[in-house]
Amino acid sequence: MVSNVEAGQRPAPAARSLNRQRLMLLVGLAVLLVLPLFVPRYWVFFAGLLGINIVATHGLNIMMGYTGLLSLGHAAFLGVGAYTVALAQAHLGLPFWIAIPLAGVSAAVIGVGFGLPSLRIRGLYLVIATLAAQFILNFVFVHWQAVTNGDVGLTVQPANVFGFLLNTETRVYYLILAVTVLMTIFAANVIDSRVGRAFVAIRERDLTAQVLGVEIVGYKLAAFALGSFYAGVAGGLLAYFNRFVNPEQFGLLLSVFFLSAVIVGGMGSMLGAVLGAVFMTVLPEVLREGALAIGTTLGFDIASILVPLRETVFGLLIVCFLILEPRGLAHLWTRLRQKVLRSG
Amino acid sequence: MLTVENVQLSFGGVKALTGVSVDAATSKITAVIGPNGAGKTSLFNVISGFYKPQTGRVVLDGEDITAMKPHTRAYRGMSRTFQNIALFAGMTVLDNVKLGAHTRLTGGLIASGLRLPSARRQEEELDHEIRRNVMGLLELDHVQDSYVEDLAYGLQKRVELARALVMRPKILLLDEPVAGMNREEKREMSRFVVDVRDRLNTTVLLIEHDMGMVMGISDHIVVLSFGKPIASGTPSEIGKNPEVIKAYLGGAEERSDAAA
């Protein structure tokens, strides 16, 4: 106890712990860089998917976790990004480093188009508008045959990084890693700034926020556009990752998936978005393996119930975390760390 | 500094304010008092821009701001606290206070996200200034990294005051700054408000129930009753005004006796 009090009075330990944090991050990054050399290909594939999910979860967390803008149409905005990449490549021959930002921008523009009317008012209107976006955009993906090729979808050529084709899991992995790191840093910077504080102020008390000079509609719009931008970039990456785009990938279930990721991880926490994305990316794999194992033992065909099983579990996670631990895994993690530090 | 001229406000048919005028003089503490339902909070909401008065004007530093939106008033130098503490849960004391400086910083979404040098420098300077000056002035240094929801009531009120001050307002509106406080906390808060006037030369306009505090620190007092101004003057003049005693003071003293 005594040493704690003394430590609190000196400014140095805070700086030291910051440095240690940076060091940990650098070590983590180094591990991620060499990862593909040591692990099976399937893991690399998995890590790529994880990166994409982290980017998308950051987006929803900025909107919902920090600013309090619930979106039920996040998957559709990923879809906009994915189709943007596919179309930009097929018709304009744009390289990835233009196509991916473009995916983000087009998702942001379309997102704002849906969100703008309802961002002016509080309440449930935005929820309805985003639900509308989910269904209407998916409808467009399916039925605008001439452009989207309907249910069949579009194929995507590997990204070409200055003559170097990203045609294996490992090569795409590095693109995803770079984008994920950059997007995470950008999000963390925004949150730790005047803008991020304004987001939280709007979520907590919008009247007080106004008194402090926060222009509510403008900041809501910024949060919504930024969140959709992240979804679009994630969708763009997904297009290069899967090398095809079809409407089925961007259904309501995927929106529920990201909703769960944000809630499970902890709304309004950067760490939470990462933890939530990891948890939710691993979960379907665990569910599948578990269900298959049980199925083989009991002699059932479990494969057909995998999708409804996911729906059930995603829903359960949303409900249970909201009721029992609304601050999510991030909070559990912090508490666990404190316990370990105290006992150690 | 701030002048409210002949403001009239009604909701449906109910008149909340009739012909209210208040003048908050520069670098002075002006208090608006009155019993519950006298229209004090309505008056503050007119000044903040949440309500539009049917007639009358609000003038800040020579500029008519009657039709201005609340957030724009902040940019013109108006700051306020709330009767029910309006801090942001889930944020530290430091971050809550930093929010008060929203109008002084300029970093937008992209500048902040990329941590452009201009945005970073502003944030760093603000961080230093708050740690060095504001936290010290309001004796909050020891809790600056705590989450606001973990603090005692009196401390939370002080954080709110700190947040309102970081804006460097021309005029500071305090909505019942000592409501719900114990005697010790009240005395501290009164001292801080006087400090704000004397050390920062800020103009203060406050509404308050607590007569002791108002009489002790105000330079000028306006009394409202049922939405109408019934008296105005220095604390000693108000203390002697028979109408005020009838409308307000008697009742208030009985109440505080009963509470004690």
Place this chain on the structure above:
Amino acid sequence: MNSLQFFLEYSIVGIASGGVYALIALGIVIIFKSSRTFNFAMGEMMMLSAYMFYTAAVTFSLGILAGFAAAIAGSIVVALVIERFALRPMMGRPFIAIVMVTFGIGSIIRGLVGMIWGPNDLQIPPILARTPVMVGDIFIPGKTARASAIAIAIVVGLILYLRYSRAGVALRAAAADTVTAVSMGIDVRKVVAFTWVIAAITGCISGVLMANVNTLTPHLGLVALNVLSVIILGGMNSIGGVLVAGVIIGWLEAVTGLMLGTAFREITPYILALLVLLVRPTGLFGTKGIERI
């Protein structure tokens, strides 16, 4: 038959199918009135009821009447469980958290139904006669007409019941002001539970009717999302607005189906919702209230 008459016929059929939507909407609005909860799981509750009816009536061969009674009982139990264990703990939390909880519950039920009954269409025993009904020389399919008549009769009956019964008075008191209601000796928690029971019953009836007119699939519940999006814009707290919302959706679906092709039906309510947001953001009958600070 000229195109105007064609349009008229589609309109009438659409308005007729709106009756069932009104019944669904009633379940959503009544819960909202008692507890400010937007129940995104209404459609799934309704779908689950229809499946329970199927299991009771067909799998356990209880027949239509006993099967229906079993389905109602099951629906009430499900609703009370949801209210007690998922929503009561959320009292006082931000509305968006509560919305997410109901959305999560919807996902759970959808998944469970998919696992238990599978993704394929099921046929429930026919309740409604097929013989078409003629209005003048306009022809309405028998099932649609009868389902609508039943639904509208129930909606009107419930509106009257809520107007004149003690339960209705308690509900209105709780809706107006919780604190006052409590001081009047009204147990608000009971009122909330009561509205969930009503919603379970209306949901069960509408689910069985819908499954009769169309077929029984796990997608049956999605229609409630359409209904929800329209009643929000029609004025969430008006029970009378329910009928309007139901009829609007029924009519629009039919007419867009005729003019733009059936695929458009499913997104029509959402396009309408967006248009209203654009033109009249506070909703058709909603008023902008003064916020308390």
